[in-house]
Amino acid sequence: MSRARRLLDLVQELRSHRNPVTGARLAEATGVSLRTLYRDIDALKAQGAPIEGEPGLGYVLMPGFMLPPLMFTEDEIEAIVLGSKWVAMRADENLGDAARSALVKIASVLPPDLKASVEDSSLHVGPGAPVPEGVTRLSDIRDAIRRERKVVVRYEDLAGAVTERTIWPFALTFFEKARLVIGWCELREDFRSFRADRILSFTVCERRYLRRRQVLMKEWQARQQAREADARSCGAIERRRAG
Known part of the structure; x- marks a missing residue:
């Protein structure tokens, strides 16, 4: 592996951690000795990378570091x-x-x-049916998510019932035929998903969430994983019974 590629891998590994990570762990992840890892850290610092830390305590790459033009495969x-x-x-x-x-x-x-x-790429995206967006622009939804703002929506469900909800949107999921806003619903006191084309009105509040977006995302993902595990377990039980 070239030294340039090794330094790039080290930067990418540092970027994947929000908290300080030990030199030993970085060395293992990048496939080098600890001694080489320390030299690579010094080399990146010399090139202007804002890496803080020291041996025994760990290292962290401060936000905002921009890589120079890179070679892609x-x-x-x-x-x-x-x-x-x-x-x-x-x-x-x-x-x-x-x-x-x-x-x-x-x-x-x-x-x-x-x-x-x-x-001259030979890879193309095939045509697909138009996806209804509704009256709310997806760019407005994405902006509310980035700024971690509560929003008040009027939402029409599949049965045609309209309710007003205050939600904390933290993710936007793109499916082939629908766009889903994932958020914490204050009315239901639980996570809910809302089809963007069924949102009749969307008003952004100046109030921030009571929890950070990353925290909400982790909680929701953990809930989804638990449900999938339960479904797999139930499926295995049913197969054993059928067998």
């Missing part, structure tokens, strides 16, 4: 191109424009051969 290029094309065609207009703009910026810093791979 052909598979990485294809993944970026295909993902950007999907977002450009299937997400909301603002996010689609952002995907196209990001792809142009990435192509501008690539060497000629890889830039050609972006421009």
